[in-house]
Amino acid sequence: MINLSDPTLAQLGWKPFFSDQVSAEQSLACQPVRVMSVHRGRVTVAGEGVEDSISSIGHVQGGPEDRPTVGDWLLIDRTTRSLVRILDRTSLFKRPAPGDDRRIQLIAANVDTLFIVTACDQDFNVARIERYLVLAREAGVRPVVVLTKADLSPAPEHLVEAARALQSGLRVELVDGRDLASAAHLAEYCGLGETVGVVGSSGVGKSTLVNTLKGSDSIATQAVRENDGKGRHTTTVREMHRVAGPAGEGGWLVDTPGMREIQMSEVASGVDEVFDDVTAVTLECRFANCVHADEPGCAIRAAIAAGTLDPARVERWRKLAEEDAANSGTAAGRRSRAGKARKRR
Numbered sequence: 254m255i256n257l258s259d260p261t262l263a264q265l266g267w268k269p270f271f272s273d274q275v276s277a278e279q280s281l282a283c284q285p286v287r288v289m290s291v292h293r294g295r296v297t298v299a300g301e302g303v304e305d306s307i308s309s310i311g312h313v314q315g316g317p318e319d320r321p322t323v324g325d326w327l328l329i330d331r332t333t334r335s336l337v338r339i340l341d342r343t344s345l346f347k348r349p350a351p352g353d354d355r356r357i358q359l360i361a362a363n364v365d366t367l368f369i370v371t372a373c374d375q376d377f378n379v380a381r382i383e384r385y386l387v388l389a390r391e392a393g394v395r396p397v398v399v400l401t402k403a404d405l406s407p408a409p410e411h412l413v414e415a416a417r418a419l420q421s422g423l424r425v426e427l428v429d430g431r432d433l434a435s436a437a438h439l440a441e442y443c444g445l446g447e448t449v450g451v452v453g454s455s456g457v458g459k460s461t462l463v464n465t466l467k468g469s470d471s472i473a474t475q476a477v478r479e480n481d482g483k484g485r486h487t488t489t490v491r492e493m494h495r496v497a498g499p500a501g502e503g504g505w506l507v508d509t510p511g512m513r514e515i516q517m518s519e520v521a522s523g524v525d526e527v528f529d530d531v532t533a534v535t536l537e538c539r540f541a542n543c544v545h546a547d548e549p550g551c552a553i554r555a556a557i558a559a560g561t562l563d564p565a566r567v568e569r570w571r572k573l574a575e576e577d578a579a580n581s582g583t584a585a586g587r588r589s590r591a592g593k594a595r596k597r598r
């Protein structure tokens with residue numbers, strides 16, 4: 254169990270956005286609790302005077318988004334302590350489930366800021382950071398790129414520059430995640446009642462950073478593999494952790510299991526926004542349906558030739574946009590693809 258020393262609802266992140274959804278009548282029978290962690294079929298929750306584990310199954314009527322995920326606010330029955338309703342979310346992180354893009358996996362809800370964690374080693378990859386930026390845009394959450402293992406890189410400033418170049422105004426923080434003096438300023442992103450999602454590949458140091466900011470070593474961490482520097486998928490649950498702050502002012506970090514892949518699906522507007530430098534140029538192409546191959550009057554090719562657009566970035570944009578188009582589409586299209594997949598088996 255998480256030792257919260259009985260936080261108030263405000264400390265847990267309760268806001269008018271949530272209380273507005275609860276009628277006076279409902280609050281007599283029910284009380285709000287926040288999902289602290291997700292386990293198979295159960296969630297642990299915390300609220301005023303409540304620290305409990307409740308069943309999350311049996312409630313689901315709709316799609317996967319109707320299931321409680323870490324960070325969610327729930328109404329539970331004051332007497333039976335059973336789940337009554339999931340309150341509408343301020344934000345929701347999700348992705349197509351790995352290996353099955355017809356299923357959606359929920360990552361975290363009601364997150365204010367996303368720490369996109371990557372290490373100053375072989376893990377550093379601008380294409381992957383862009384994928385997380387698209388997810389953040391799509392969820393309407395402020396992204397912060399956190400570069401860990403600064404101590405292992407001879408010239409981490411180059412990586413900081415490369416990350417900063419991905420989006421104007423993008424915040425990029427360079428830390429040794431094991432060292433509080435180096436990482437302490439990250440606590441500013443999670444003040445009272447604020448929630449930060451911590452995502453990235455396995456082994457980049459997400460749990461190490463969370464331990465440092467909460468001032469304990471309660472989360473297990475594990476050295477990366479020696480041969481290829483990859484992580485060992487140490488964390489297996491998504492869990493909220495309280496940042497150590499003066500007298501209960503610390504917010505929340507959601508530690509998550511390292512992700513192997515992030516497929517793009519239903520994120521067209523996120524792609525457009527993260528690559529707004531590229532999409533702005535496409536508007537200048539002579540033909541509205543230009544695919545920027547060998548059409549006359551293609552502004553993308555002209556910009557590359559003039560050196561105002563980076564061809565590598567254009568390629569990454571093309572790849573994400575195509576992947577998104579292939580994975581998205583109407584429900585009918587998805588069903589027919591699903592049908593084909595079933596027939597193939």
Ligand SMILES: Nc1nc2c(ncn2[C@@H]2O[C@H](COP(=O)(O)OP(=O)(O)OP(=O)(O)O)[C@@H](O)[C@H]2O)c(=O)[nH]1
Pocket residue numbers: 401402403404405428429430431454455456457458459460461462473474475476477484485486487488489509510511512
């Ligand atoms: N030198 C150095 N090592 C670090 C730093 N941050 C993390 N590590 C080490 O990297 C290894 C992996 O760290 P974890 O915190 O377990 O990584 P994780 O991202 O939580 O990995 P998963 O739970 O598998 O997703 C551990 O041995 C950490 O001590 C850092 O800033 N510098």
Ligand SMILES: [Mg+2]
Pocket residue numbers: 459460461473474487488509510511
């Ligand atoms: Mg971990």
Ligand SMILES: [Zn+2]
Pocket residue numbers: 535538543544545546548550551552553554
């Ligand atoms: Zn074009």
